[in-house]
Amino acid sequence: MGNSVKHHPSLSLLEQFCDGSLTAEVALLVATHLDYCPHCQRLSKDIEADLACSFATASAPAGQDDWLSMMQQVLAQPENAAILSVPANDPVVKNLEVGGHDFELPRALQRLSSRRSKWLTLGGIATARLPSGEPHHVSLLFIDKNTAVPQHTHKGLEMTLVLAGEMEDEHGKYVPGDLIINTPDDTHTPRNNSDVPCLCLSVLSAPLHFKQGMTRLLNPLQRFFY
Amino acid sequence: MLDQSHTYGHHASQSANSSPGLMDTTETASPINLGQWEEALGLIALNRDKSAYAGLFNYFAPRLKAFGIKMFGNEQQAMEMVQDTMLNVWQKAALFDPTRGCASTWIYTIARNVRFDMLRKKQSRKDDISADDLWSDGDYPEQEDNQSHSWDLYIIAEKIAPHFAALPPAQRVVMEKVYLEENSHQEVAEQLGIPLGTVKSRIRLALDRLREAVDGQQR
Numbered sequence: 070m071g072n073s074v075k076h077h078p079s080l081s082l083l084e085q086f087c088d089g090s091l092t093a094e095v096a097l098l099v100a101t102h103l104d105y106c107p108h109c110q111r112l113s114k115d116i117e118a119d120l121a122c123s124f125a126t127a128s129a130p131a132g133q134d135d136w137l138s139m140m141q142q143v144l145a146q147p148e149n150a151a152i153l154s155v156p157a158n159d160p161v162v163k164n165l166e167v168g169g170h171d172f173e174l175p176r177a178l179q180r181l182s183s184r185r186s187k188w189l190t191l192g193g194i195a196t197a198r199l200p201s202g203e204p205h206h207v208s209l210l211f212i213d214k215n216t217a218v219p220q221h222t223h224k225g226l227e228m229t230l231v232l233a234g235e236m237e238d239e240h241g242k243y244v245p246g247d248l249i250i251n252t253p254d255d256t257h258t259p260r261n262n263s264d265v266p267c268l269c270l271s272v273l274s275a276p277l278h279f280k281q282g283m284t285r286l287l288n289p290l291q292r293f294f295y
Numbered sequence: 296m297l298d299q300s301h302t303y304g305h306h307a308s309q310s311a312n313s314s315p316g317l318m319d320t321t322e323t324a325s326p327i328n329l330g331q332w333e334e335a336l337g338l339i340a341l342n343r344d345k346s347a348y349a350g351l352f353n354y355f356a357p358r359l360k361a362f363g364i365k366m367f368g369n370e371q372q373a374m375e376m377v378q379d380t381m382l383n384v385w386q387k388a389a390l391f392d393p394t395r396g397c398a399s400t401w402i403y404t405i406a407r408n409v410r411f412d413m414l415r416k417k418q419s420r421k422d423d424i425s426a427d428d429l430w431s432d433g434d435y436p437e438q439e440d441n442q443s444h445s446w447d448l449y450i451i452a453e454k455i456a457p458h459f460a461a462l463p464p465a466q467r468v469v470m471e472k473v474y475l476e477e478n479s480h481q482e483v484a485e486q487l488g489i490p491l492g493t494v495k496s497r498i499r500l501a502l503d504r505l506r507e508a509v510d511g512q513q514r
Binding site: 114180 | 332
């Protein structure tokens with residue numbers, strides 16, 4: 070892999086991902102970035118260790134809870150009652166075919182992709198929605214080789230993660246794993262000038278859903294260092 | 296060189312929490328006995344050891360409740376999260392891998408995932424994005440620790456002192472002990488009564504944060 074990821078989520082975004090406070094749709098985007106980025110994988114493990122150490126070394130709050138009876142209830146459960154987040158029995162989709170091309174999907178999208186909508190095609194561009202809730206919109210975006218995405222506006226934030234191929238806009242060139250965040254003020258015209266097709270994950274959100282702490286989303290310095 | 300932080304974590308001695316005024320109170324108020332919980336999980340996994348589980352339960356359940364109340368804002372859901380988390384700890388103890396991190400990190404991430412899925416369920420969205428899609432259960436390979444040394448030089452060379460103050464307290468204390476007082480990572484772990492892995496984690500996080508801060512200034 071000659072090209073490496075250069076556009077990363079900020080520490081603040083990673084922290085919200087690690088403590089579970091990030092909106093699910095944005096968290097999915099960060100999780101997918103991690104599938105491509107060893108640097109952010111390590112950072113997120115560090116953040117988890119840091120948060121967990123603070124949690125575990127805090128003094129125990131006083132209270133009159135009946136922990137003994139809770140523990141007995143736990144011990145009385147049948148084996149295999151514990152389900153560490155097992156979702157519906159969706160098939161795992163490792164490869165995705167669109168526009169006559171076969172793409173390998175990252176881990177974070179392998180289950181959800183079985184629940185995608187039909188592809189909507191417009192010229193060399195195709196999109197398919199993944200399950201998400203309002204006011205978010207999560208979709209896969211296919212951009213064929215030598216194809217530009219029509220200039221568009223959006224009320225909220227638009228976050229794009231390159232999954233395969235490459236694309237570029239006024240600000241630079243993006244390779245798999247790169248995270249691109251555009252605010253409503255940004256106008257940009259993403260295009261795929263290469264001779265291979267490009268697949269992206271796109272998350273659009275309504276502005277109301279973004280609260281404080283989300284202002285600084287990209288780590289600007291990492292462009293310099295990685 | 297391989298990063299050994301995780302393997303050191305549970306062999307470090309329990310020590311030196313007696314030095315006063317070194318750390319914010321949340322860190323010193325209740326020193327954890329390093330290695331104790333990793334060992335307890337091992338006993339639970341191997342022998343279904345109920346007394347090891349009881350010790351772990353008594354320590355973590357009230358702390359999980361406090362975490363749950365902070366995240367949910369209500370006691371009932373917090374208690375549901377505690378019970379579900381502790382059920383996972385009891386039944387999935389065999390999945391805990393001490394070479395990948397501390398017991399407390401494992402328990403914390405279970406609680407986080409349980410909470411995430413509880414919220415989705417409440418919104419009738421449990422079939423959408425789940426904790427399982429987001430957090431990959433530790434199957435990323437360990438990365439080599441190849442950055443710290445070059446960053447050591449960088450950090451000394453640059454004028455970063457003003458930014459120290461802006462670090463989160465837990466990270467700032469570790470940075471001061473390593474870079475200003477020139478303690479080894481192991482010494483810092485012992486002085487603060489925290490795992491060596493956490494010392495290394497906090498240094499890496501602080502360095503990244505300082506990089507963001509220095510860069511912000513240049514723009």
